[in-house]
Amino acid sequence: MASSSSLLCCHCRSSFSAPKPSLSSPRRNWGSQRLGFKCSSSRFPQLESEKEQEKSSFGLKECAFSLALAIGLVTGIPHLDWDAHASPGPVLPDLAVLISGPPIKDPGALLRYALPIDNKAIREVQKPLEDITDSLKISGVKALDLVERNLRQSSRALSQGRTMILSGVAESKRANGQELLDKLEVGMEELQRIVEDRNRDAVAPKQKELLQYVGAVEEDMVDGFPYEVPEEYKDMPLLKGRATVDMKVKIKDNPNIQDCVFRIVLDGYNAPVTAGNFVDLVERHFYDGMEIQRADGFVVQTGDPEGPAEGFIDPSTEKIRTIPLEIMVTGDKAPVYGETLEELGRYKAQTRLPFNAFGTMAMARDEFEDNSASSQVFWLLKESELTPSNANILDGRYAVFGYVTENEDYLADLKVGDVIESIQVVSGLENLANPSYKIAG
Structure with missing residues (x-):
């Protein structure tokens, strides 16, 4: 098992910055914001940087209201299709939600509170x-x-x-x-x-x-898996519990870091299909040797294989394996599938696994197809400050299934072209049901 001792040192943190437009992809103008994306998999909304938030002299309510307005003006919906579609802005969240209290940002705390x-x-x-x-x-x-x-x-x-x-x-x-x-x-x-x-x-x-x-x-306190996965998904790889993986990345062009090991806890209690799909791909060594494909100060992303396919091609079907959008809402007994919380009209619903922590891990998907996620994953390079769960645009639209719990700060040092040497399951593999590979030994 790799250890964090393989990370040499890094005393200088990269500053949070807005995504830079890519010359290889179209640009869209949202007010004074220009968004562009390197990876062909997904588009993400751009939120105000934490530096800009810290400079604000508004009071809490004024800040929250301004942020709500900014969200409606500058956000776009992620997608795999690169046609320049006009994307409707979301319904503005209730101001009461925005100022309901400080969010929990520690990944360990989020995982503890997410237990059923x-x-x-x-x-x-x-x-x-x-x-x-x-x-x-x-x-x-x-x-x-x-x-x-x-x-x-x-x-x-x-x-x-x-x-x-x-x-x-x-x-x-x-x-x-x-x-x-x-x-x-x-x-x-x-x-x-x-x-x-x-x-x-x-x-x-x-x-x-x-x-x-x-x-x-x-x-x-958790005695068995707490609910039944819907019939149409029950035969897919499912993580019925939690698993921990170590992702070892070879970092180029950085004198302070060589090999960095990120420990990630995957939560199958709240995202069994999503986490199960990922563990199954890890055991297939799908990500080993793959490059980081997007690193723009907003997210780090990988998972787009070589060739025209934008996801994992299942050798048994010779087709891209996709999984449904899977969102667990606080208070619900099981996740909702196939629709965003916005589409369901659940604007005040709180997600059990929110985008609050730096290093929140989620699936990328097509803008206009909720059930199009396959193998592309991203880690968010921000922390929620004035935007509690379901008020930061990402919650309820993308399937979160884990958090980086060790060395998460070093995600900001990753660059496009850095190589994932390996991802290994270090615990919890016994919780994977219906693996699509044959486990050696």
Whole structure:
């Protein structure tokens, strides 16, 4: 298994910038914005850069309203067809949605909250631990005082809710759940000593460790796959659970980086068809040796094979294998298929896997065909600030199926022509049902 130690170093981050027009593709003028795209697979809407948002002197409501207007003016719909169609703008999201609260941007937190569980006690342990991240943004010793308050809240929730937490763990995993909670309790005591010693630098690593215990307990609460995939898709490769992959990229023309390994967690609980399709292609080594085909400061994209086909040609049918658009909405028991949330009129619906995190992974598809995704994938190079779930134009239109959880910041250093040396499944392959390849050994 590749490790992140193969990443040498990179202290300079590339600044966030708008996509640059490609000479090989047509340009469309959206007000003063010009959009162009290198890869022949997909077009993406252009949002305001975070630098521009930070320069804004508006208040929160004014910023949100301006952003809503900007979304309607400058966005286009991604597609595989390169004809210059006029693309209608989306219905403006409710201002109440835009200002409903700060989005969760940490990929680990997004994955924890996306688990199909309903156990209030463990969430009450989790949230104060998550809040330590915000507490550490405060300068000086006050940050440690806030961390101590977060820790007390979490520790009290664990003490009072331990029985309820264990009752929510699947019976076959209860012993493991008990062990994890014991480790969590010890870890909290260690964090308390760190705070008392005023060792600020040691807080974040210990917080990460504690949240890993919490996440593991929450995963043990999932007992089997929670719903049936629709009949028309049940024989496709399906990821019934989660899997982790390591993507090793050979980076050219960058003296600071050589080989970079990106760890990606794929969420089959919320996107079984989409994640299953990807794992199946990974096991076929479809992406090994493939170049990065788009890297413009907005997204990094790959998956377009050589030749005229824009997706994976299944050797058993000699046709491109496509998968349906698959969106899980918070509160729903199963994903919706084949239609965007906008087409369904669900403008306020929140997606379970939102485009909030830098390195959100999703499928590219044709603009006018919801069920046209095949093998082309992209990673978003932004974080949601003023745009909570379903208010950033991408949510509900593209199928998110995972997040880069390690080395995600280095995605911004990738360039067109950098080579994916390999993608390997490091855990969770047993969750893949109906693989279309023969697993060796």
